[in-house]
Amino acid sequence: MASTASVYKNSSKREYVLTDEQRNEYRRISLDSRLAKSSAELGLSSSAHHINTPKLDPCSLMEQLEQNKLRCLSLFSGGGGLDLGFDRAGYEHVASYELIPICKETLKLNRPKWKVFGGVHEGDVTKIDWNIYQDAIDVIHGGPPCQPFSIAGEQKGIDDERNMWGEFIRAVNTIRPSAFVAENVLGILNPKFDSFVQIYILDKLQDYTITKFEMNAADYGVPQIRRRVFFVGFKKVNDFNKFNIPKATYNADHFLSQKKMPSLFDSELPRTLGVRAALGLPEIGFDNLAPTIRSAFTGKRNTTSILNSSAGQKSWGDMEIWPNGVQLDRVKASKFPAKNDHFRLSVQDVALLQGFPESWKFAGAVYQVLGQIGNSVAPPVAYQVAKHVAAALSPHSALSQPSMSPLMRVAG
Ligand SMILES: C[S@@+](CC[C@H](N)C(=O)[O-])C[C@H]1O[C@@H](n2cnc3c(N)ncnc32)[C@H](O)[C@@H]1O
Incomplete structure (x- = not known):
């Protein structure tokens, strides 16, 4: 591998300058990879690994609940992580709004009866008059685009034209649902x-009492380190007081060195599986959680890699898994050996590592599917939030009993 480090030519544009040595090395890797793929497609290479049968069924992390009679509206729906979590928690889906047409196709593929508005003409939330949903929605959920706050981006916040918090808030303040759930990156x-959070989120939602908290997907049985922030708001203080932040349902401490908040942790919990175990790969004497899968609509777009950072490369390597050149299905992946003989992933494997069950299909080419997966809320995490919001809004739920969970009131 090239020894000289690459440098940023212009840090505001994050443009890499490669040395000649590095450029040649990358060209060689790319050529090798194309040759290996062609020979795999022509059936000239013997199968590198068996077709894996996963051990983890993400449906077991989010048991289908009975209809709870709560109606939800989905904004910025993407490939449907939040939508699926709310669906399995028993909510009635009223409509989804999403700018990217392929995401609409994904939602319709899985739930043909759902009302899904996609593309610039129908799905752009900036153009919708939300008055049509007054009295028709109990919970609004959405993940406004996270690039303005992501450490992978320039963190321009309010100055970033992709900041869509204002639109989420406009929908909430027009429709006035009983509760809302908004997800975002840790950044x-x-x-x-x-001050952005105070002035442009909390102060703009004066009629809601809001709490914000962090969840890590690994604490809910998903074999991935994925830390995200949730803002949950209730119109009635009484409902807010009944809301409990979801406690961990799985124990991932054997993988994570960081200390958890003691009240969220219970040592009797079942253990989160590592990546190799979840995917049903042979034991190699080592397993781990997946590093955070990259959000592929940010940065380089048409990529079939799920690598988020160079530290991630080592983590995948230690598990003998190749995080680049993800394939459309398991048969293709098994026929296309990674150069170092590490296991090559398929999109089904990546979806599973994000907590999507095999039954949830994604429309689009590999890079588009990875984009939808990497941008999503892990459905089992969405499910836990949805379930606890429903409990707070239902009068007789065991989940809504006051507890010692560290609910922090941040506005209202
Ligand atoms: C972080 S992703 C949401 C993922 C989704 N919550 C999930 O769990 O799968 C943000 C989404 O907002 C969409 N988006 C951005 N601007 C939009 C707009 N003006 N109207 C509708 N959707 C928009 C993006 O295309 C992207 O799919």
């Missing part, structure tokens, strides 16, 4: 965004 908790 939004950076102190540099404190």
Whole structure:
């Protein structure tokens, strides 16, 4: 591998300058990879690994609940992570709005009867008059685009034209649902965004009492380190007081060195599976959680890699898994050996590592599917939030009993 480090030519544009040595090395790797793929497609290479049968069924992390009679509206729906979590928690789906047409196709593929508005003409939330949903929605959920706050981006916050918090808030303040759920990246908790959060989120939602908290997908049985922030707001203080932040349902401490908040942790919990175990790969004497899968609509777009950072490369390597050149299905992946003989992933494997069950299909080419997966809320995490919101809104739920969970009131 090239020894000289690459440098940023212009840090605001994040443009790499490669040395000649590096450029040649990357060209060689790319050529090798194309040759290996062609020979696999022509059936000239023998199968590198068996077709894996996963051990983890993400449906077991989110048991289908009975209809709870709560109606939900989905904004910025993407490939449907939040939508699926709410669906399995028993909500009635009223409509989804999403700018990217392929995401609409994914939602319709899985739930043909759902009302899904997609593309610039129908799905752009900036153009919708939300008055049509007054009295028709109990919970609005959505993940406004996270690039403005992501450490992978420039963190321009309010100055970033992709900041869509204002649109989410406009929908909430027009429709006035009983509750809302908004998801975002951890970057939004950076102190540099404190005033943004106060002025442009909390102060704009004066009629809601709001709590914000962090969840890690690994604490809910998903074999991935994926830390995200949730803002949950209730119109009635009484409902807010009945809301409990979802406690961990799985124990991932054997993988994670960081200390958890003691009240969220219970040592009797079942253990989160590692990646190899979840995918049903042979034992190699080592397993781990997946590093955070990259959000592929950010940065380089048409990529079939799920690598988020160079640290991630080592983590995947230690598990003998190849995080680049993800294939459309398991048969193709098994026929296309990674150069170092590490296991090559298929999109079904990546979806599973994000907590999507095999039954949830994605429309589009590999890079588009990875984009939808990497951008999503892990459905089992969405499910836990949805379930606890429903409990707070239902009068007789065991989940809504006051507990010692560290609910932090941040506005209202
Ligand atoms: C973080 S992703 C949401 C993922 C989704 N919550 C899930 O769990 O799968 C944000 C989504 O917002 C969409 N988006 C951005 N601007 C939009 C707009 N003006 N109207 C509708 N959707 C938009 C993006 O295309 C992207 O799919």
